[in-house]
Amino acid sequence: MTEKQFSEAMAAIDDRYISEAAKYPTKKKHSRAVRWLSVAACLVLVAALGIVILQGGELFGDTVELQNGEVLRFANVDSVGIASIDADVTVQKLSQAQVQQLFPDMQAHADAIFAAADDRLLGIEGQVGKIKLIVSCSDVPLLDTVLLGEETTSTVNGMPVTAGRFVTDKNSRGEKTAIYYAAFQLGESTFYIENAGDYGAREAVKTELADILQTILKNGEPNWETLKEAS
Amino acid sequence: MVDDAKILDLFFARSEQGLHALDAQYGKVCRKLAHNILGDERDAEECVNDAYLSVWNAIPPARPAHLLAYVCKIVRNLSLKRYAQKNAAKRSGYTVAFEELADCLTQGDAVREAVDANASAQMLAAFLDTLSKENRVIFLRRYWFCDPYKDIAARVGLSEKNVSVRLTRMRKQLKNYLQEKEGF
Structure with missing residues (x-):
């Protein structure tokens, strides 16, 4: 196509192209302030994503879906502290029959904790598989650890359950440990359950914890009367 | 603001108000187009006035579907004619815009130029259809309206460099x- 032909072709071009170009609305340029705000917003987003990645890549937090479809959400806990139990206690190993009576359908081992001064039942401390179980049935807290950080409460079977997780630094083999816990109240009893495992297997760790949680909630508050009578 | 249909009605009624309405609506666009080609305000003004006279004579019977494009075409043609007549040695916006296209086009050739202008227009239209709307507007604003880069950039919200x-x-x-279609 020669210049003359091109010029003629341009002159003969369909009106719709000319109208389109003539009526194309002028775009308003964003002010400098708006552009800086956009840049700032992008930086905040990048920073937020960075935090999410550093926290293990869970964009919407660490959660586990329960068998009834409800979701248990775990807050990120910064550190684990030690709390002292403010009482002198005596410990009594519970028989399997006693454990089964307190926690039906659970393969547990537990010790009953009594106040040394008056033999009053304070609660029990035990294991369900490798899951730590601490139940306090008095006004004396038995938990010897304090988890520091934000708290998240989910509703499971209509009960408020506070849950969280703590991830350790890498050990000498470069492995991290994930600790998941849940705390809740059933009647006069305060429950704390905790499960730990390799960070890479954390899905299994929290699922095991969730299964035990649901079993406890289904059973309801343990009947302490037999133990109290024994004391 | 008067819409195109009302302006055309005034022309059909042979009312001079039609010319005033046309100028009020599209005078600025027409004057800029003529000025881009001629590079002279007075020449541009005269071309636009000549274009209005042509429009007055053509409507009726013509009833263009795109009045702005219709008027702009007349302004452009008259401006190019005047530009050729004056054969201005000075570089106008039209000259500069078309120099950019020299590498895309072939040199004058009587045989090639005998090809139907309509076929060339169709080929050009087919090319324009391959572009995005924004790019098509940029192309037309540069090579039809002969707008400087600065004005195009302001219109489409891009930098001049873009x-x-x-x-x-x-x-x-x-x-x-063109190489693919024409095989040159």
Whole structure:
């Protein structure tokens, strides 16, 4: 196509192209302030994503879906502290029959904790598989650890359950440990359950914890009367 | 603001108000187009007035579907004619815009130029259809309206550099397109 032909072709071009170009609305340029705000917003987003990645890549937090479809959400806990139990206690190993009576359908081992001064039942401390179980049935807290950080409460079977997780630094083999816990109240009893495992297997760790949680909630508050009578 | 239909009705009623309405609506666009080609305000004004007279004579019976495009075409043609007559040695916006296209186009050739202008227009239209709307507007604003880069950049919300780069790419596309279609 020669210049003359091109010029003629341009002159003969369909009106719709000319109208389109003539009526194309002028775009308003964003002010400098708006552009800086956009840049700032992008930086905040990048920073937020960075935090999410550093926290293990869970964009919407660490959660586990329960068998009834409800979701248990775990807050990120910064550190684990030690709390002292403010009482002198005596410990009594519970028989399997006693454990089964307190926690039906659970393969547990537990010790009953009594106040040394008056033999009053304070609660029990035990294991369900490798899951730590601490139940306090008095006004004396038995938990010897304090988890520091934000708290998240989910509703499971209509009960408020506070849950969280703590991830350790890498050990000498470069492995991290994930600790998941849940705390809740059933009647006069305060429950704390905790499960730990390799960070890479954390899905299994929290699922095991969730299964035990649901079993406890289904059973309801343990009947302490037999133990109290024994004391 | 008067819409195109009302302006056309005034022309059909042979009311001079039609010319005033046309000028109020599209006078600025027409004057800028003529000025881009001629590079002279007075010449541009005269061309626009001549274009209005042509429109007055053509409507009726003509009833253009795109009144703005219709008037702009007349302004452009008259401006190019005047430009050729004056054969201005000075570089106008039209000269500068078309110099950019020299690499895409072939040299004057009587045989080639005998090809139907309509076929060339269709080929050009087909090329324009391959572009995005924004790029098509940029192309037309540069090579039909002969707008400077600065004005195009302000219109489409890009920097002058961006407009320049896009036009360079489009010229390359045009060159490839014409080579493929014409086989030269």
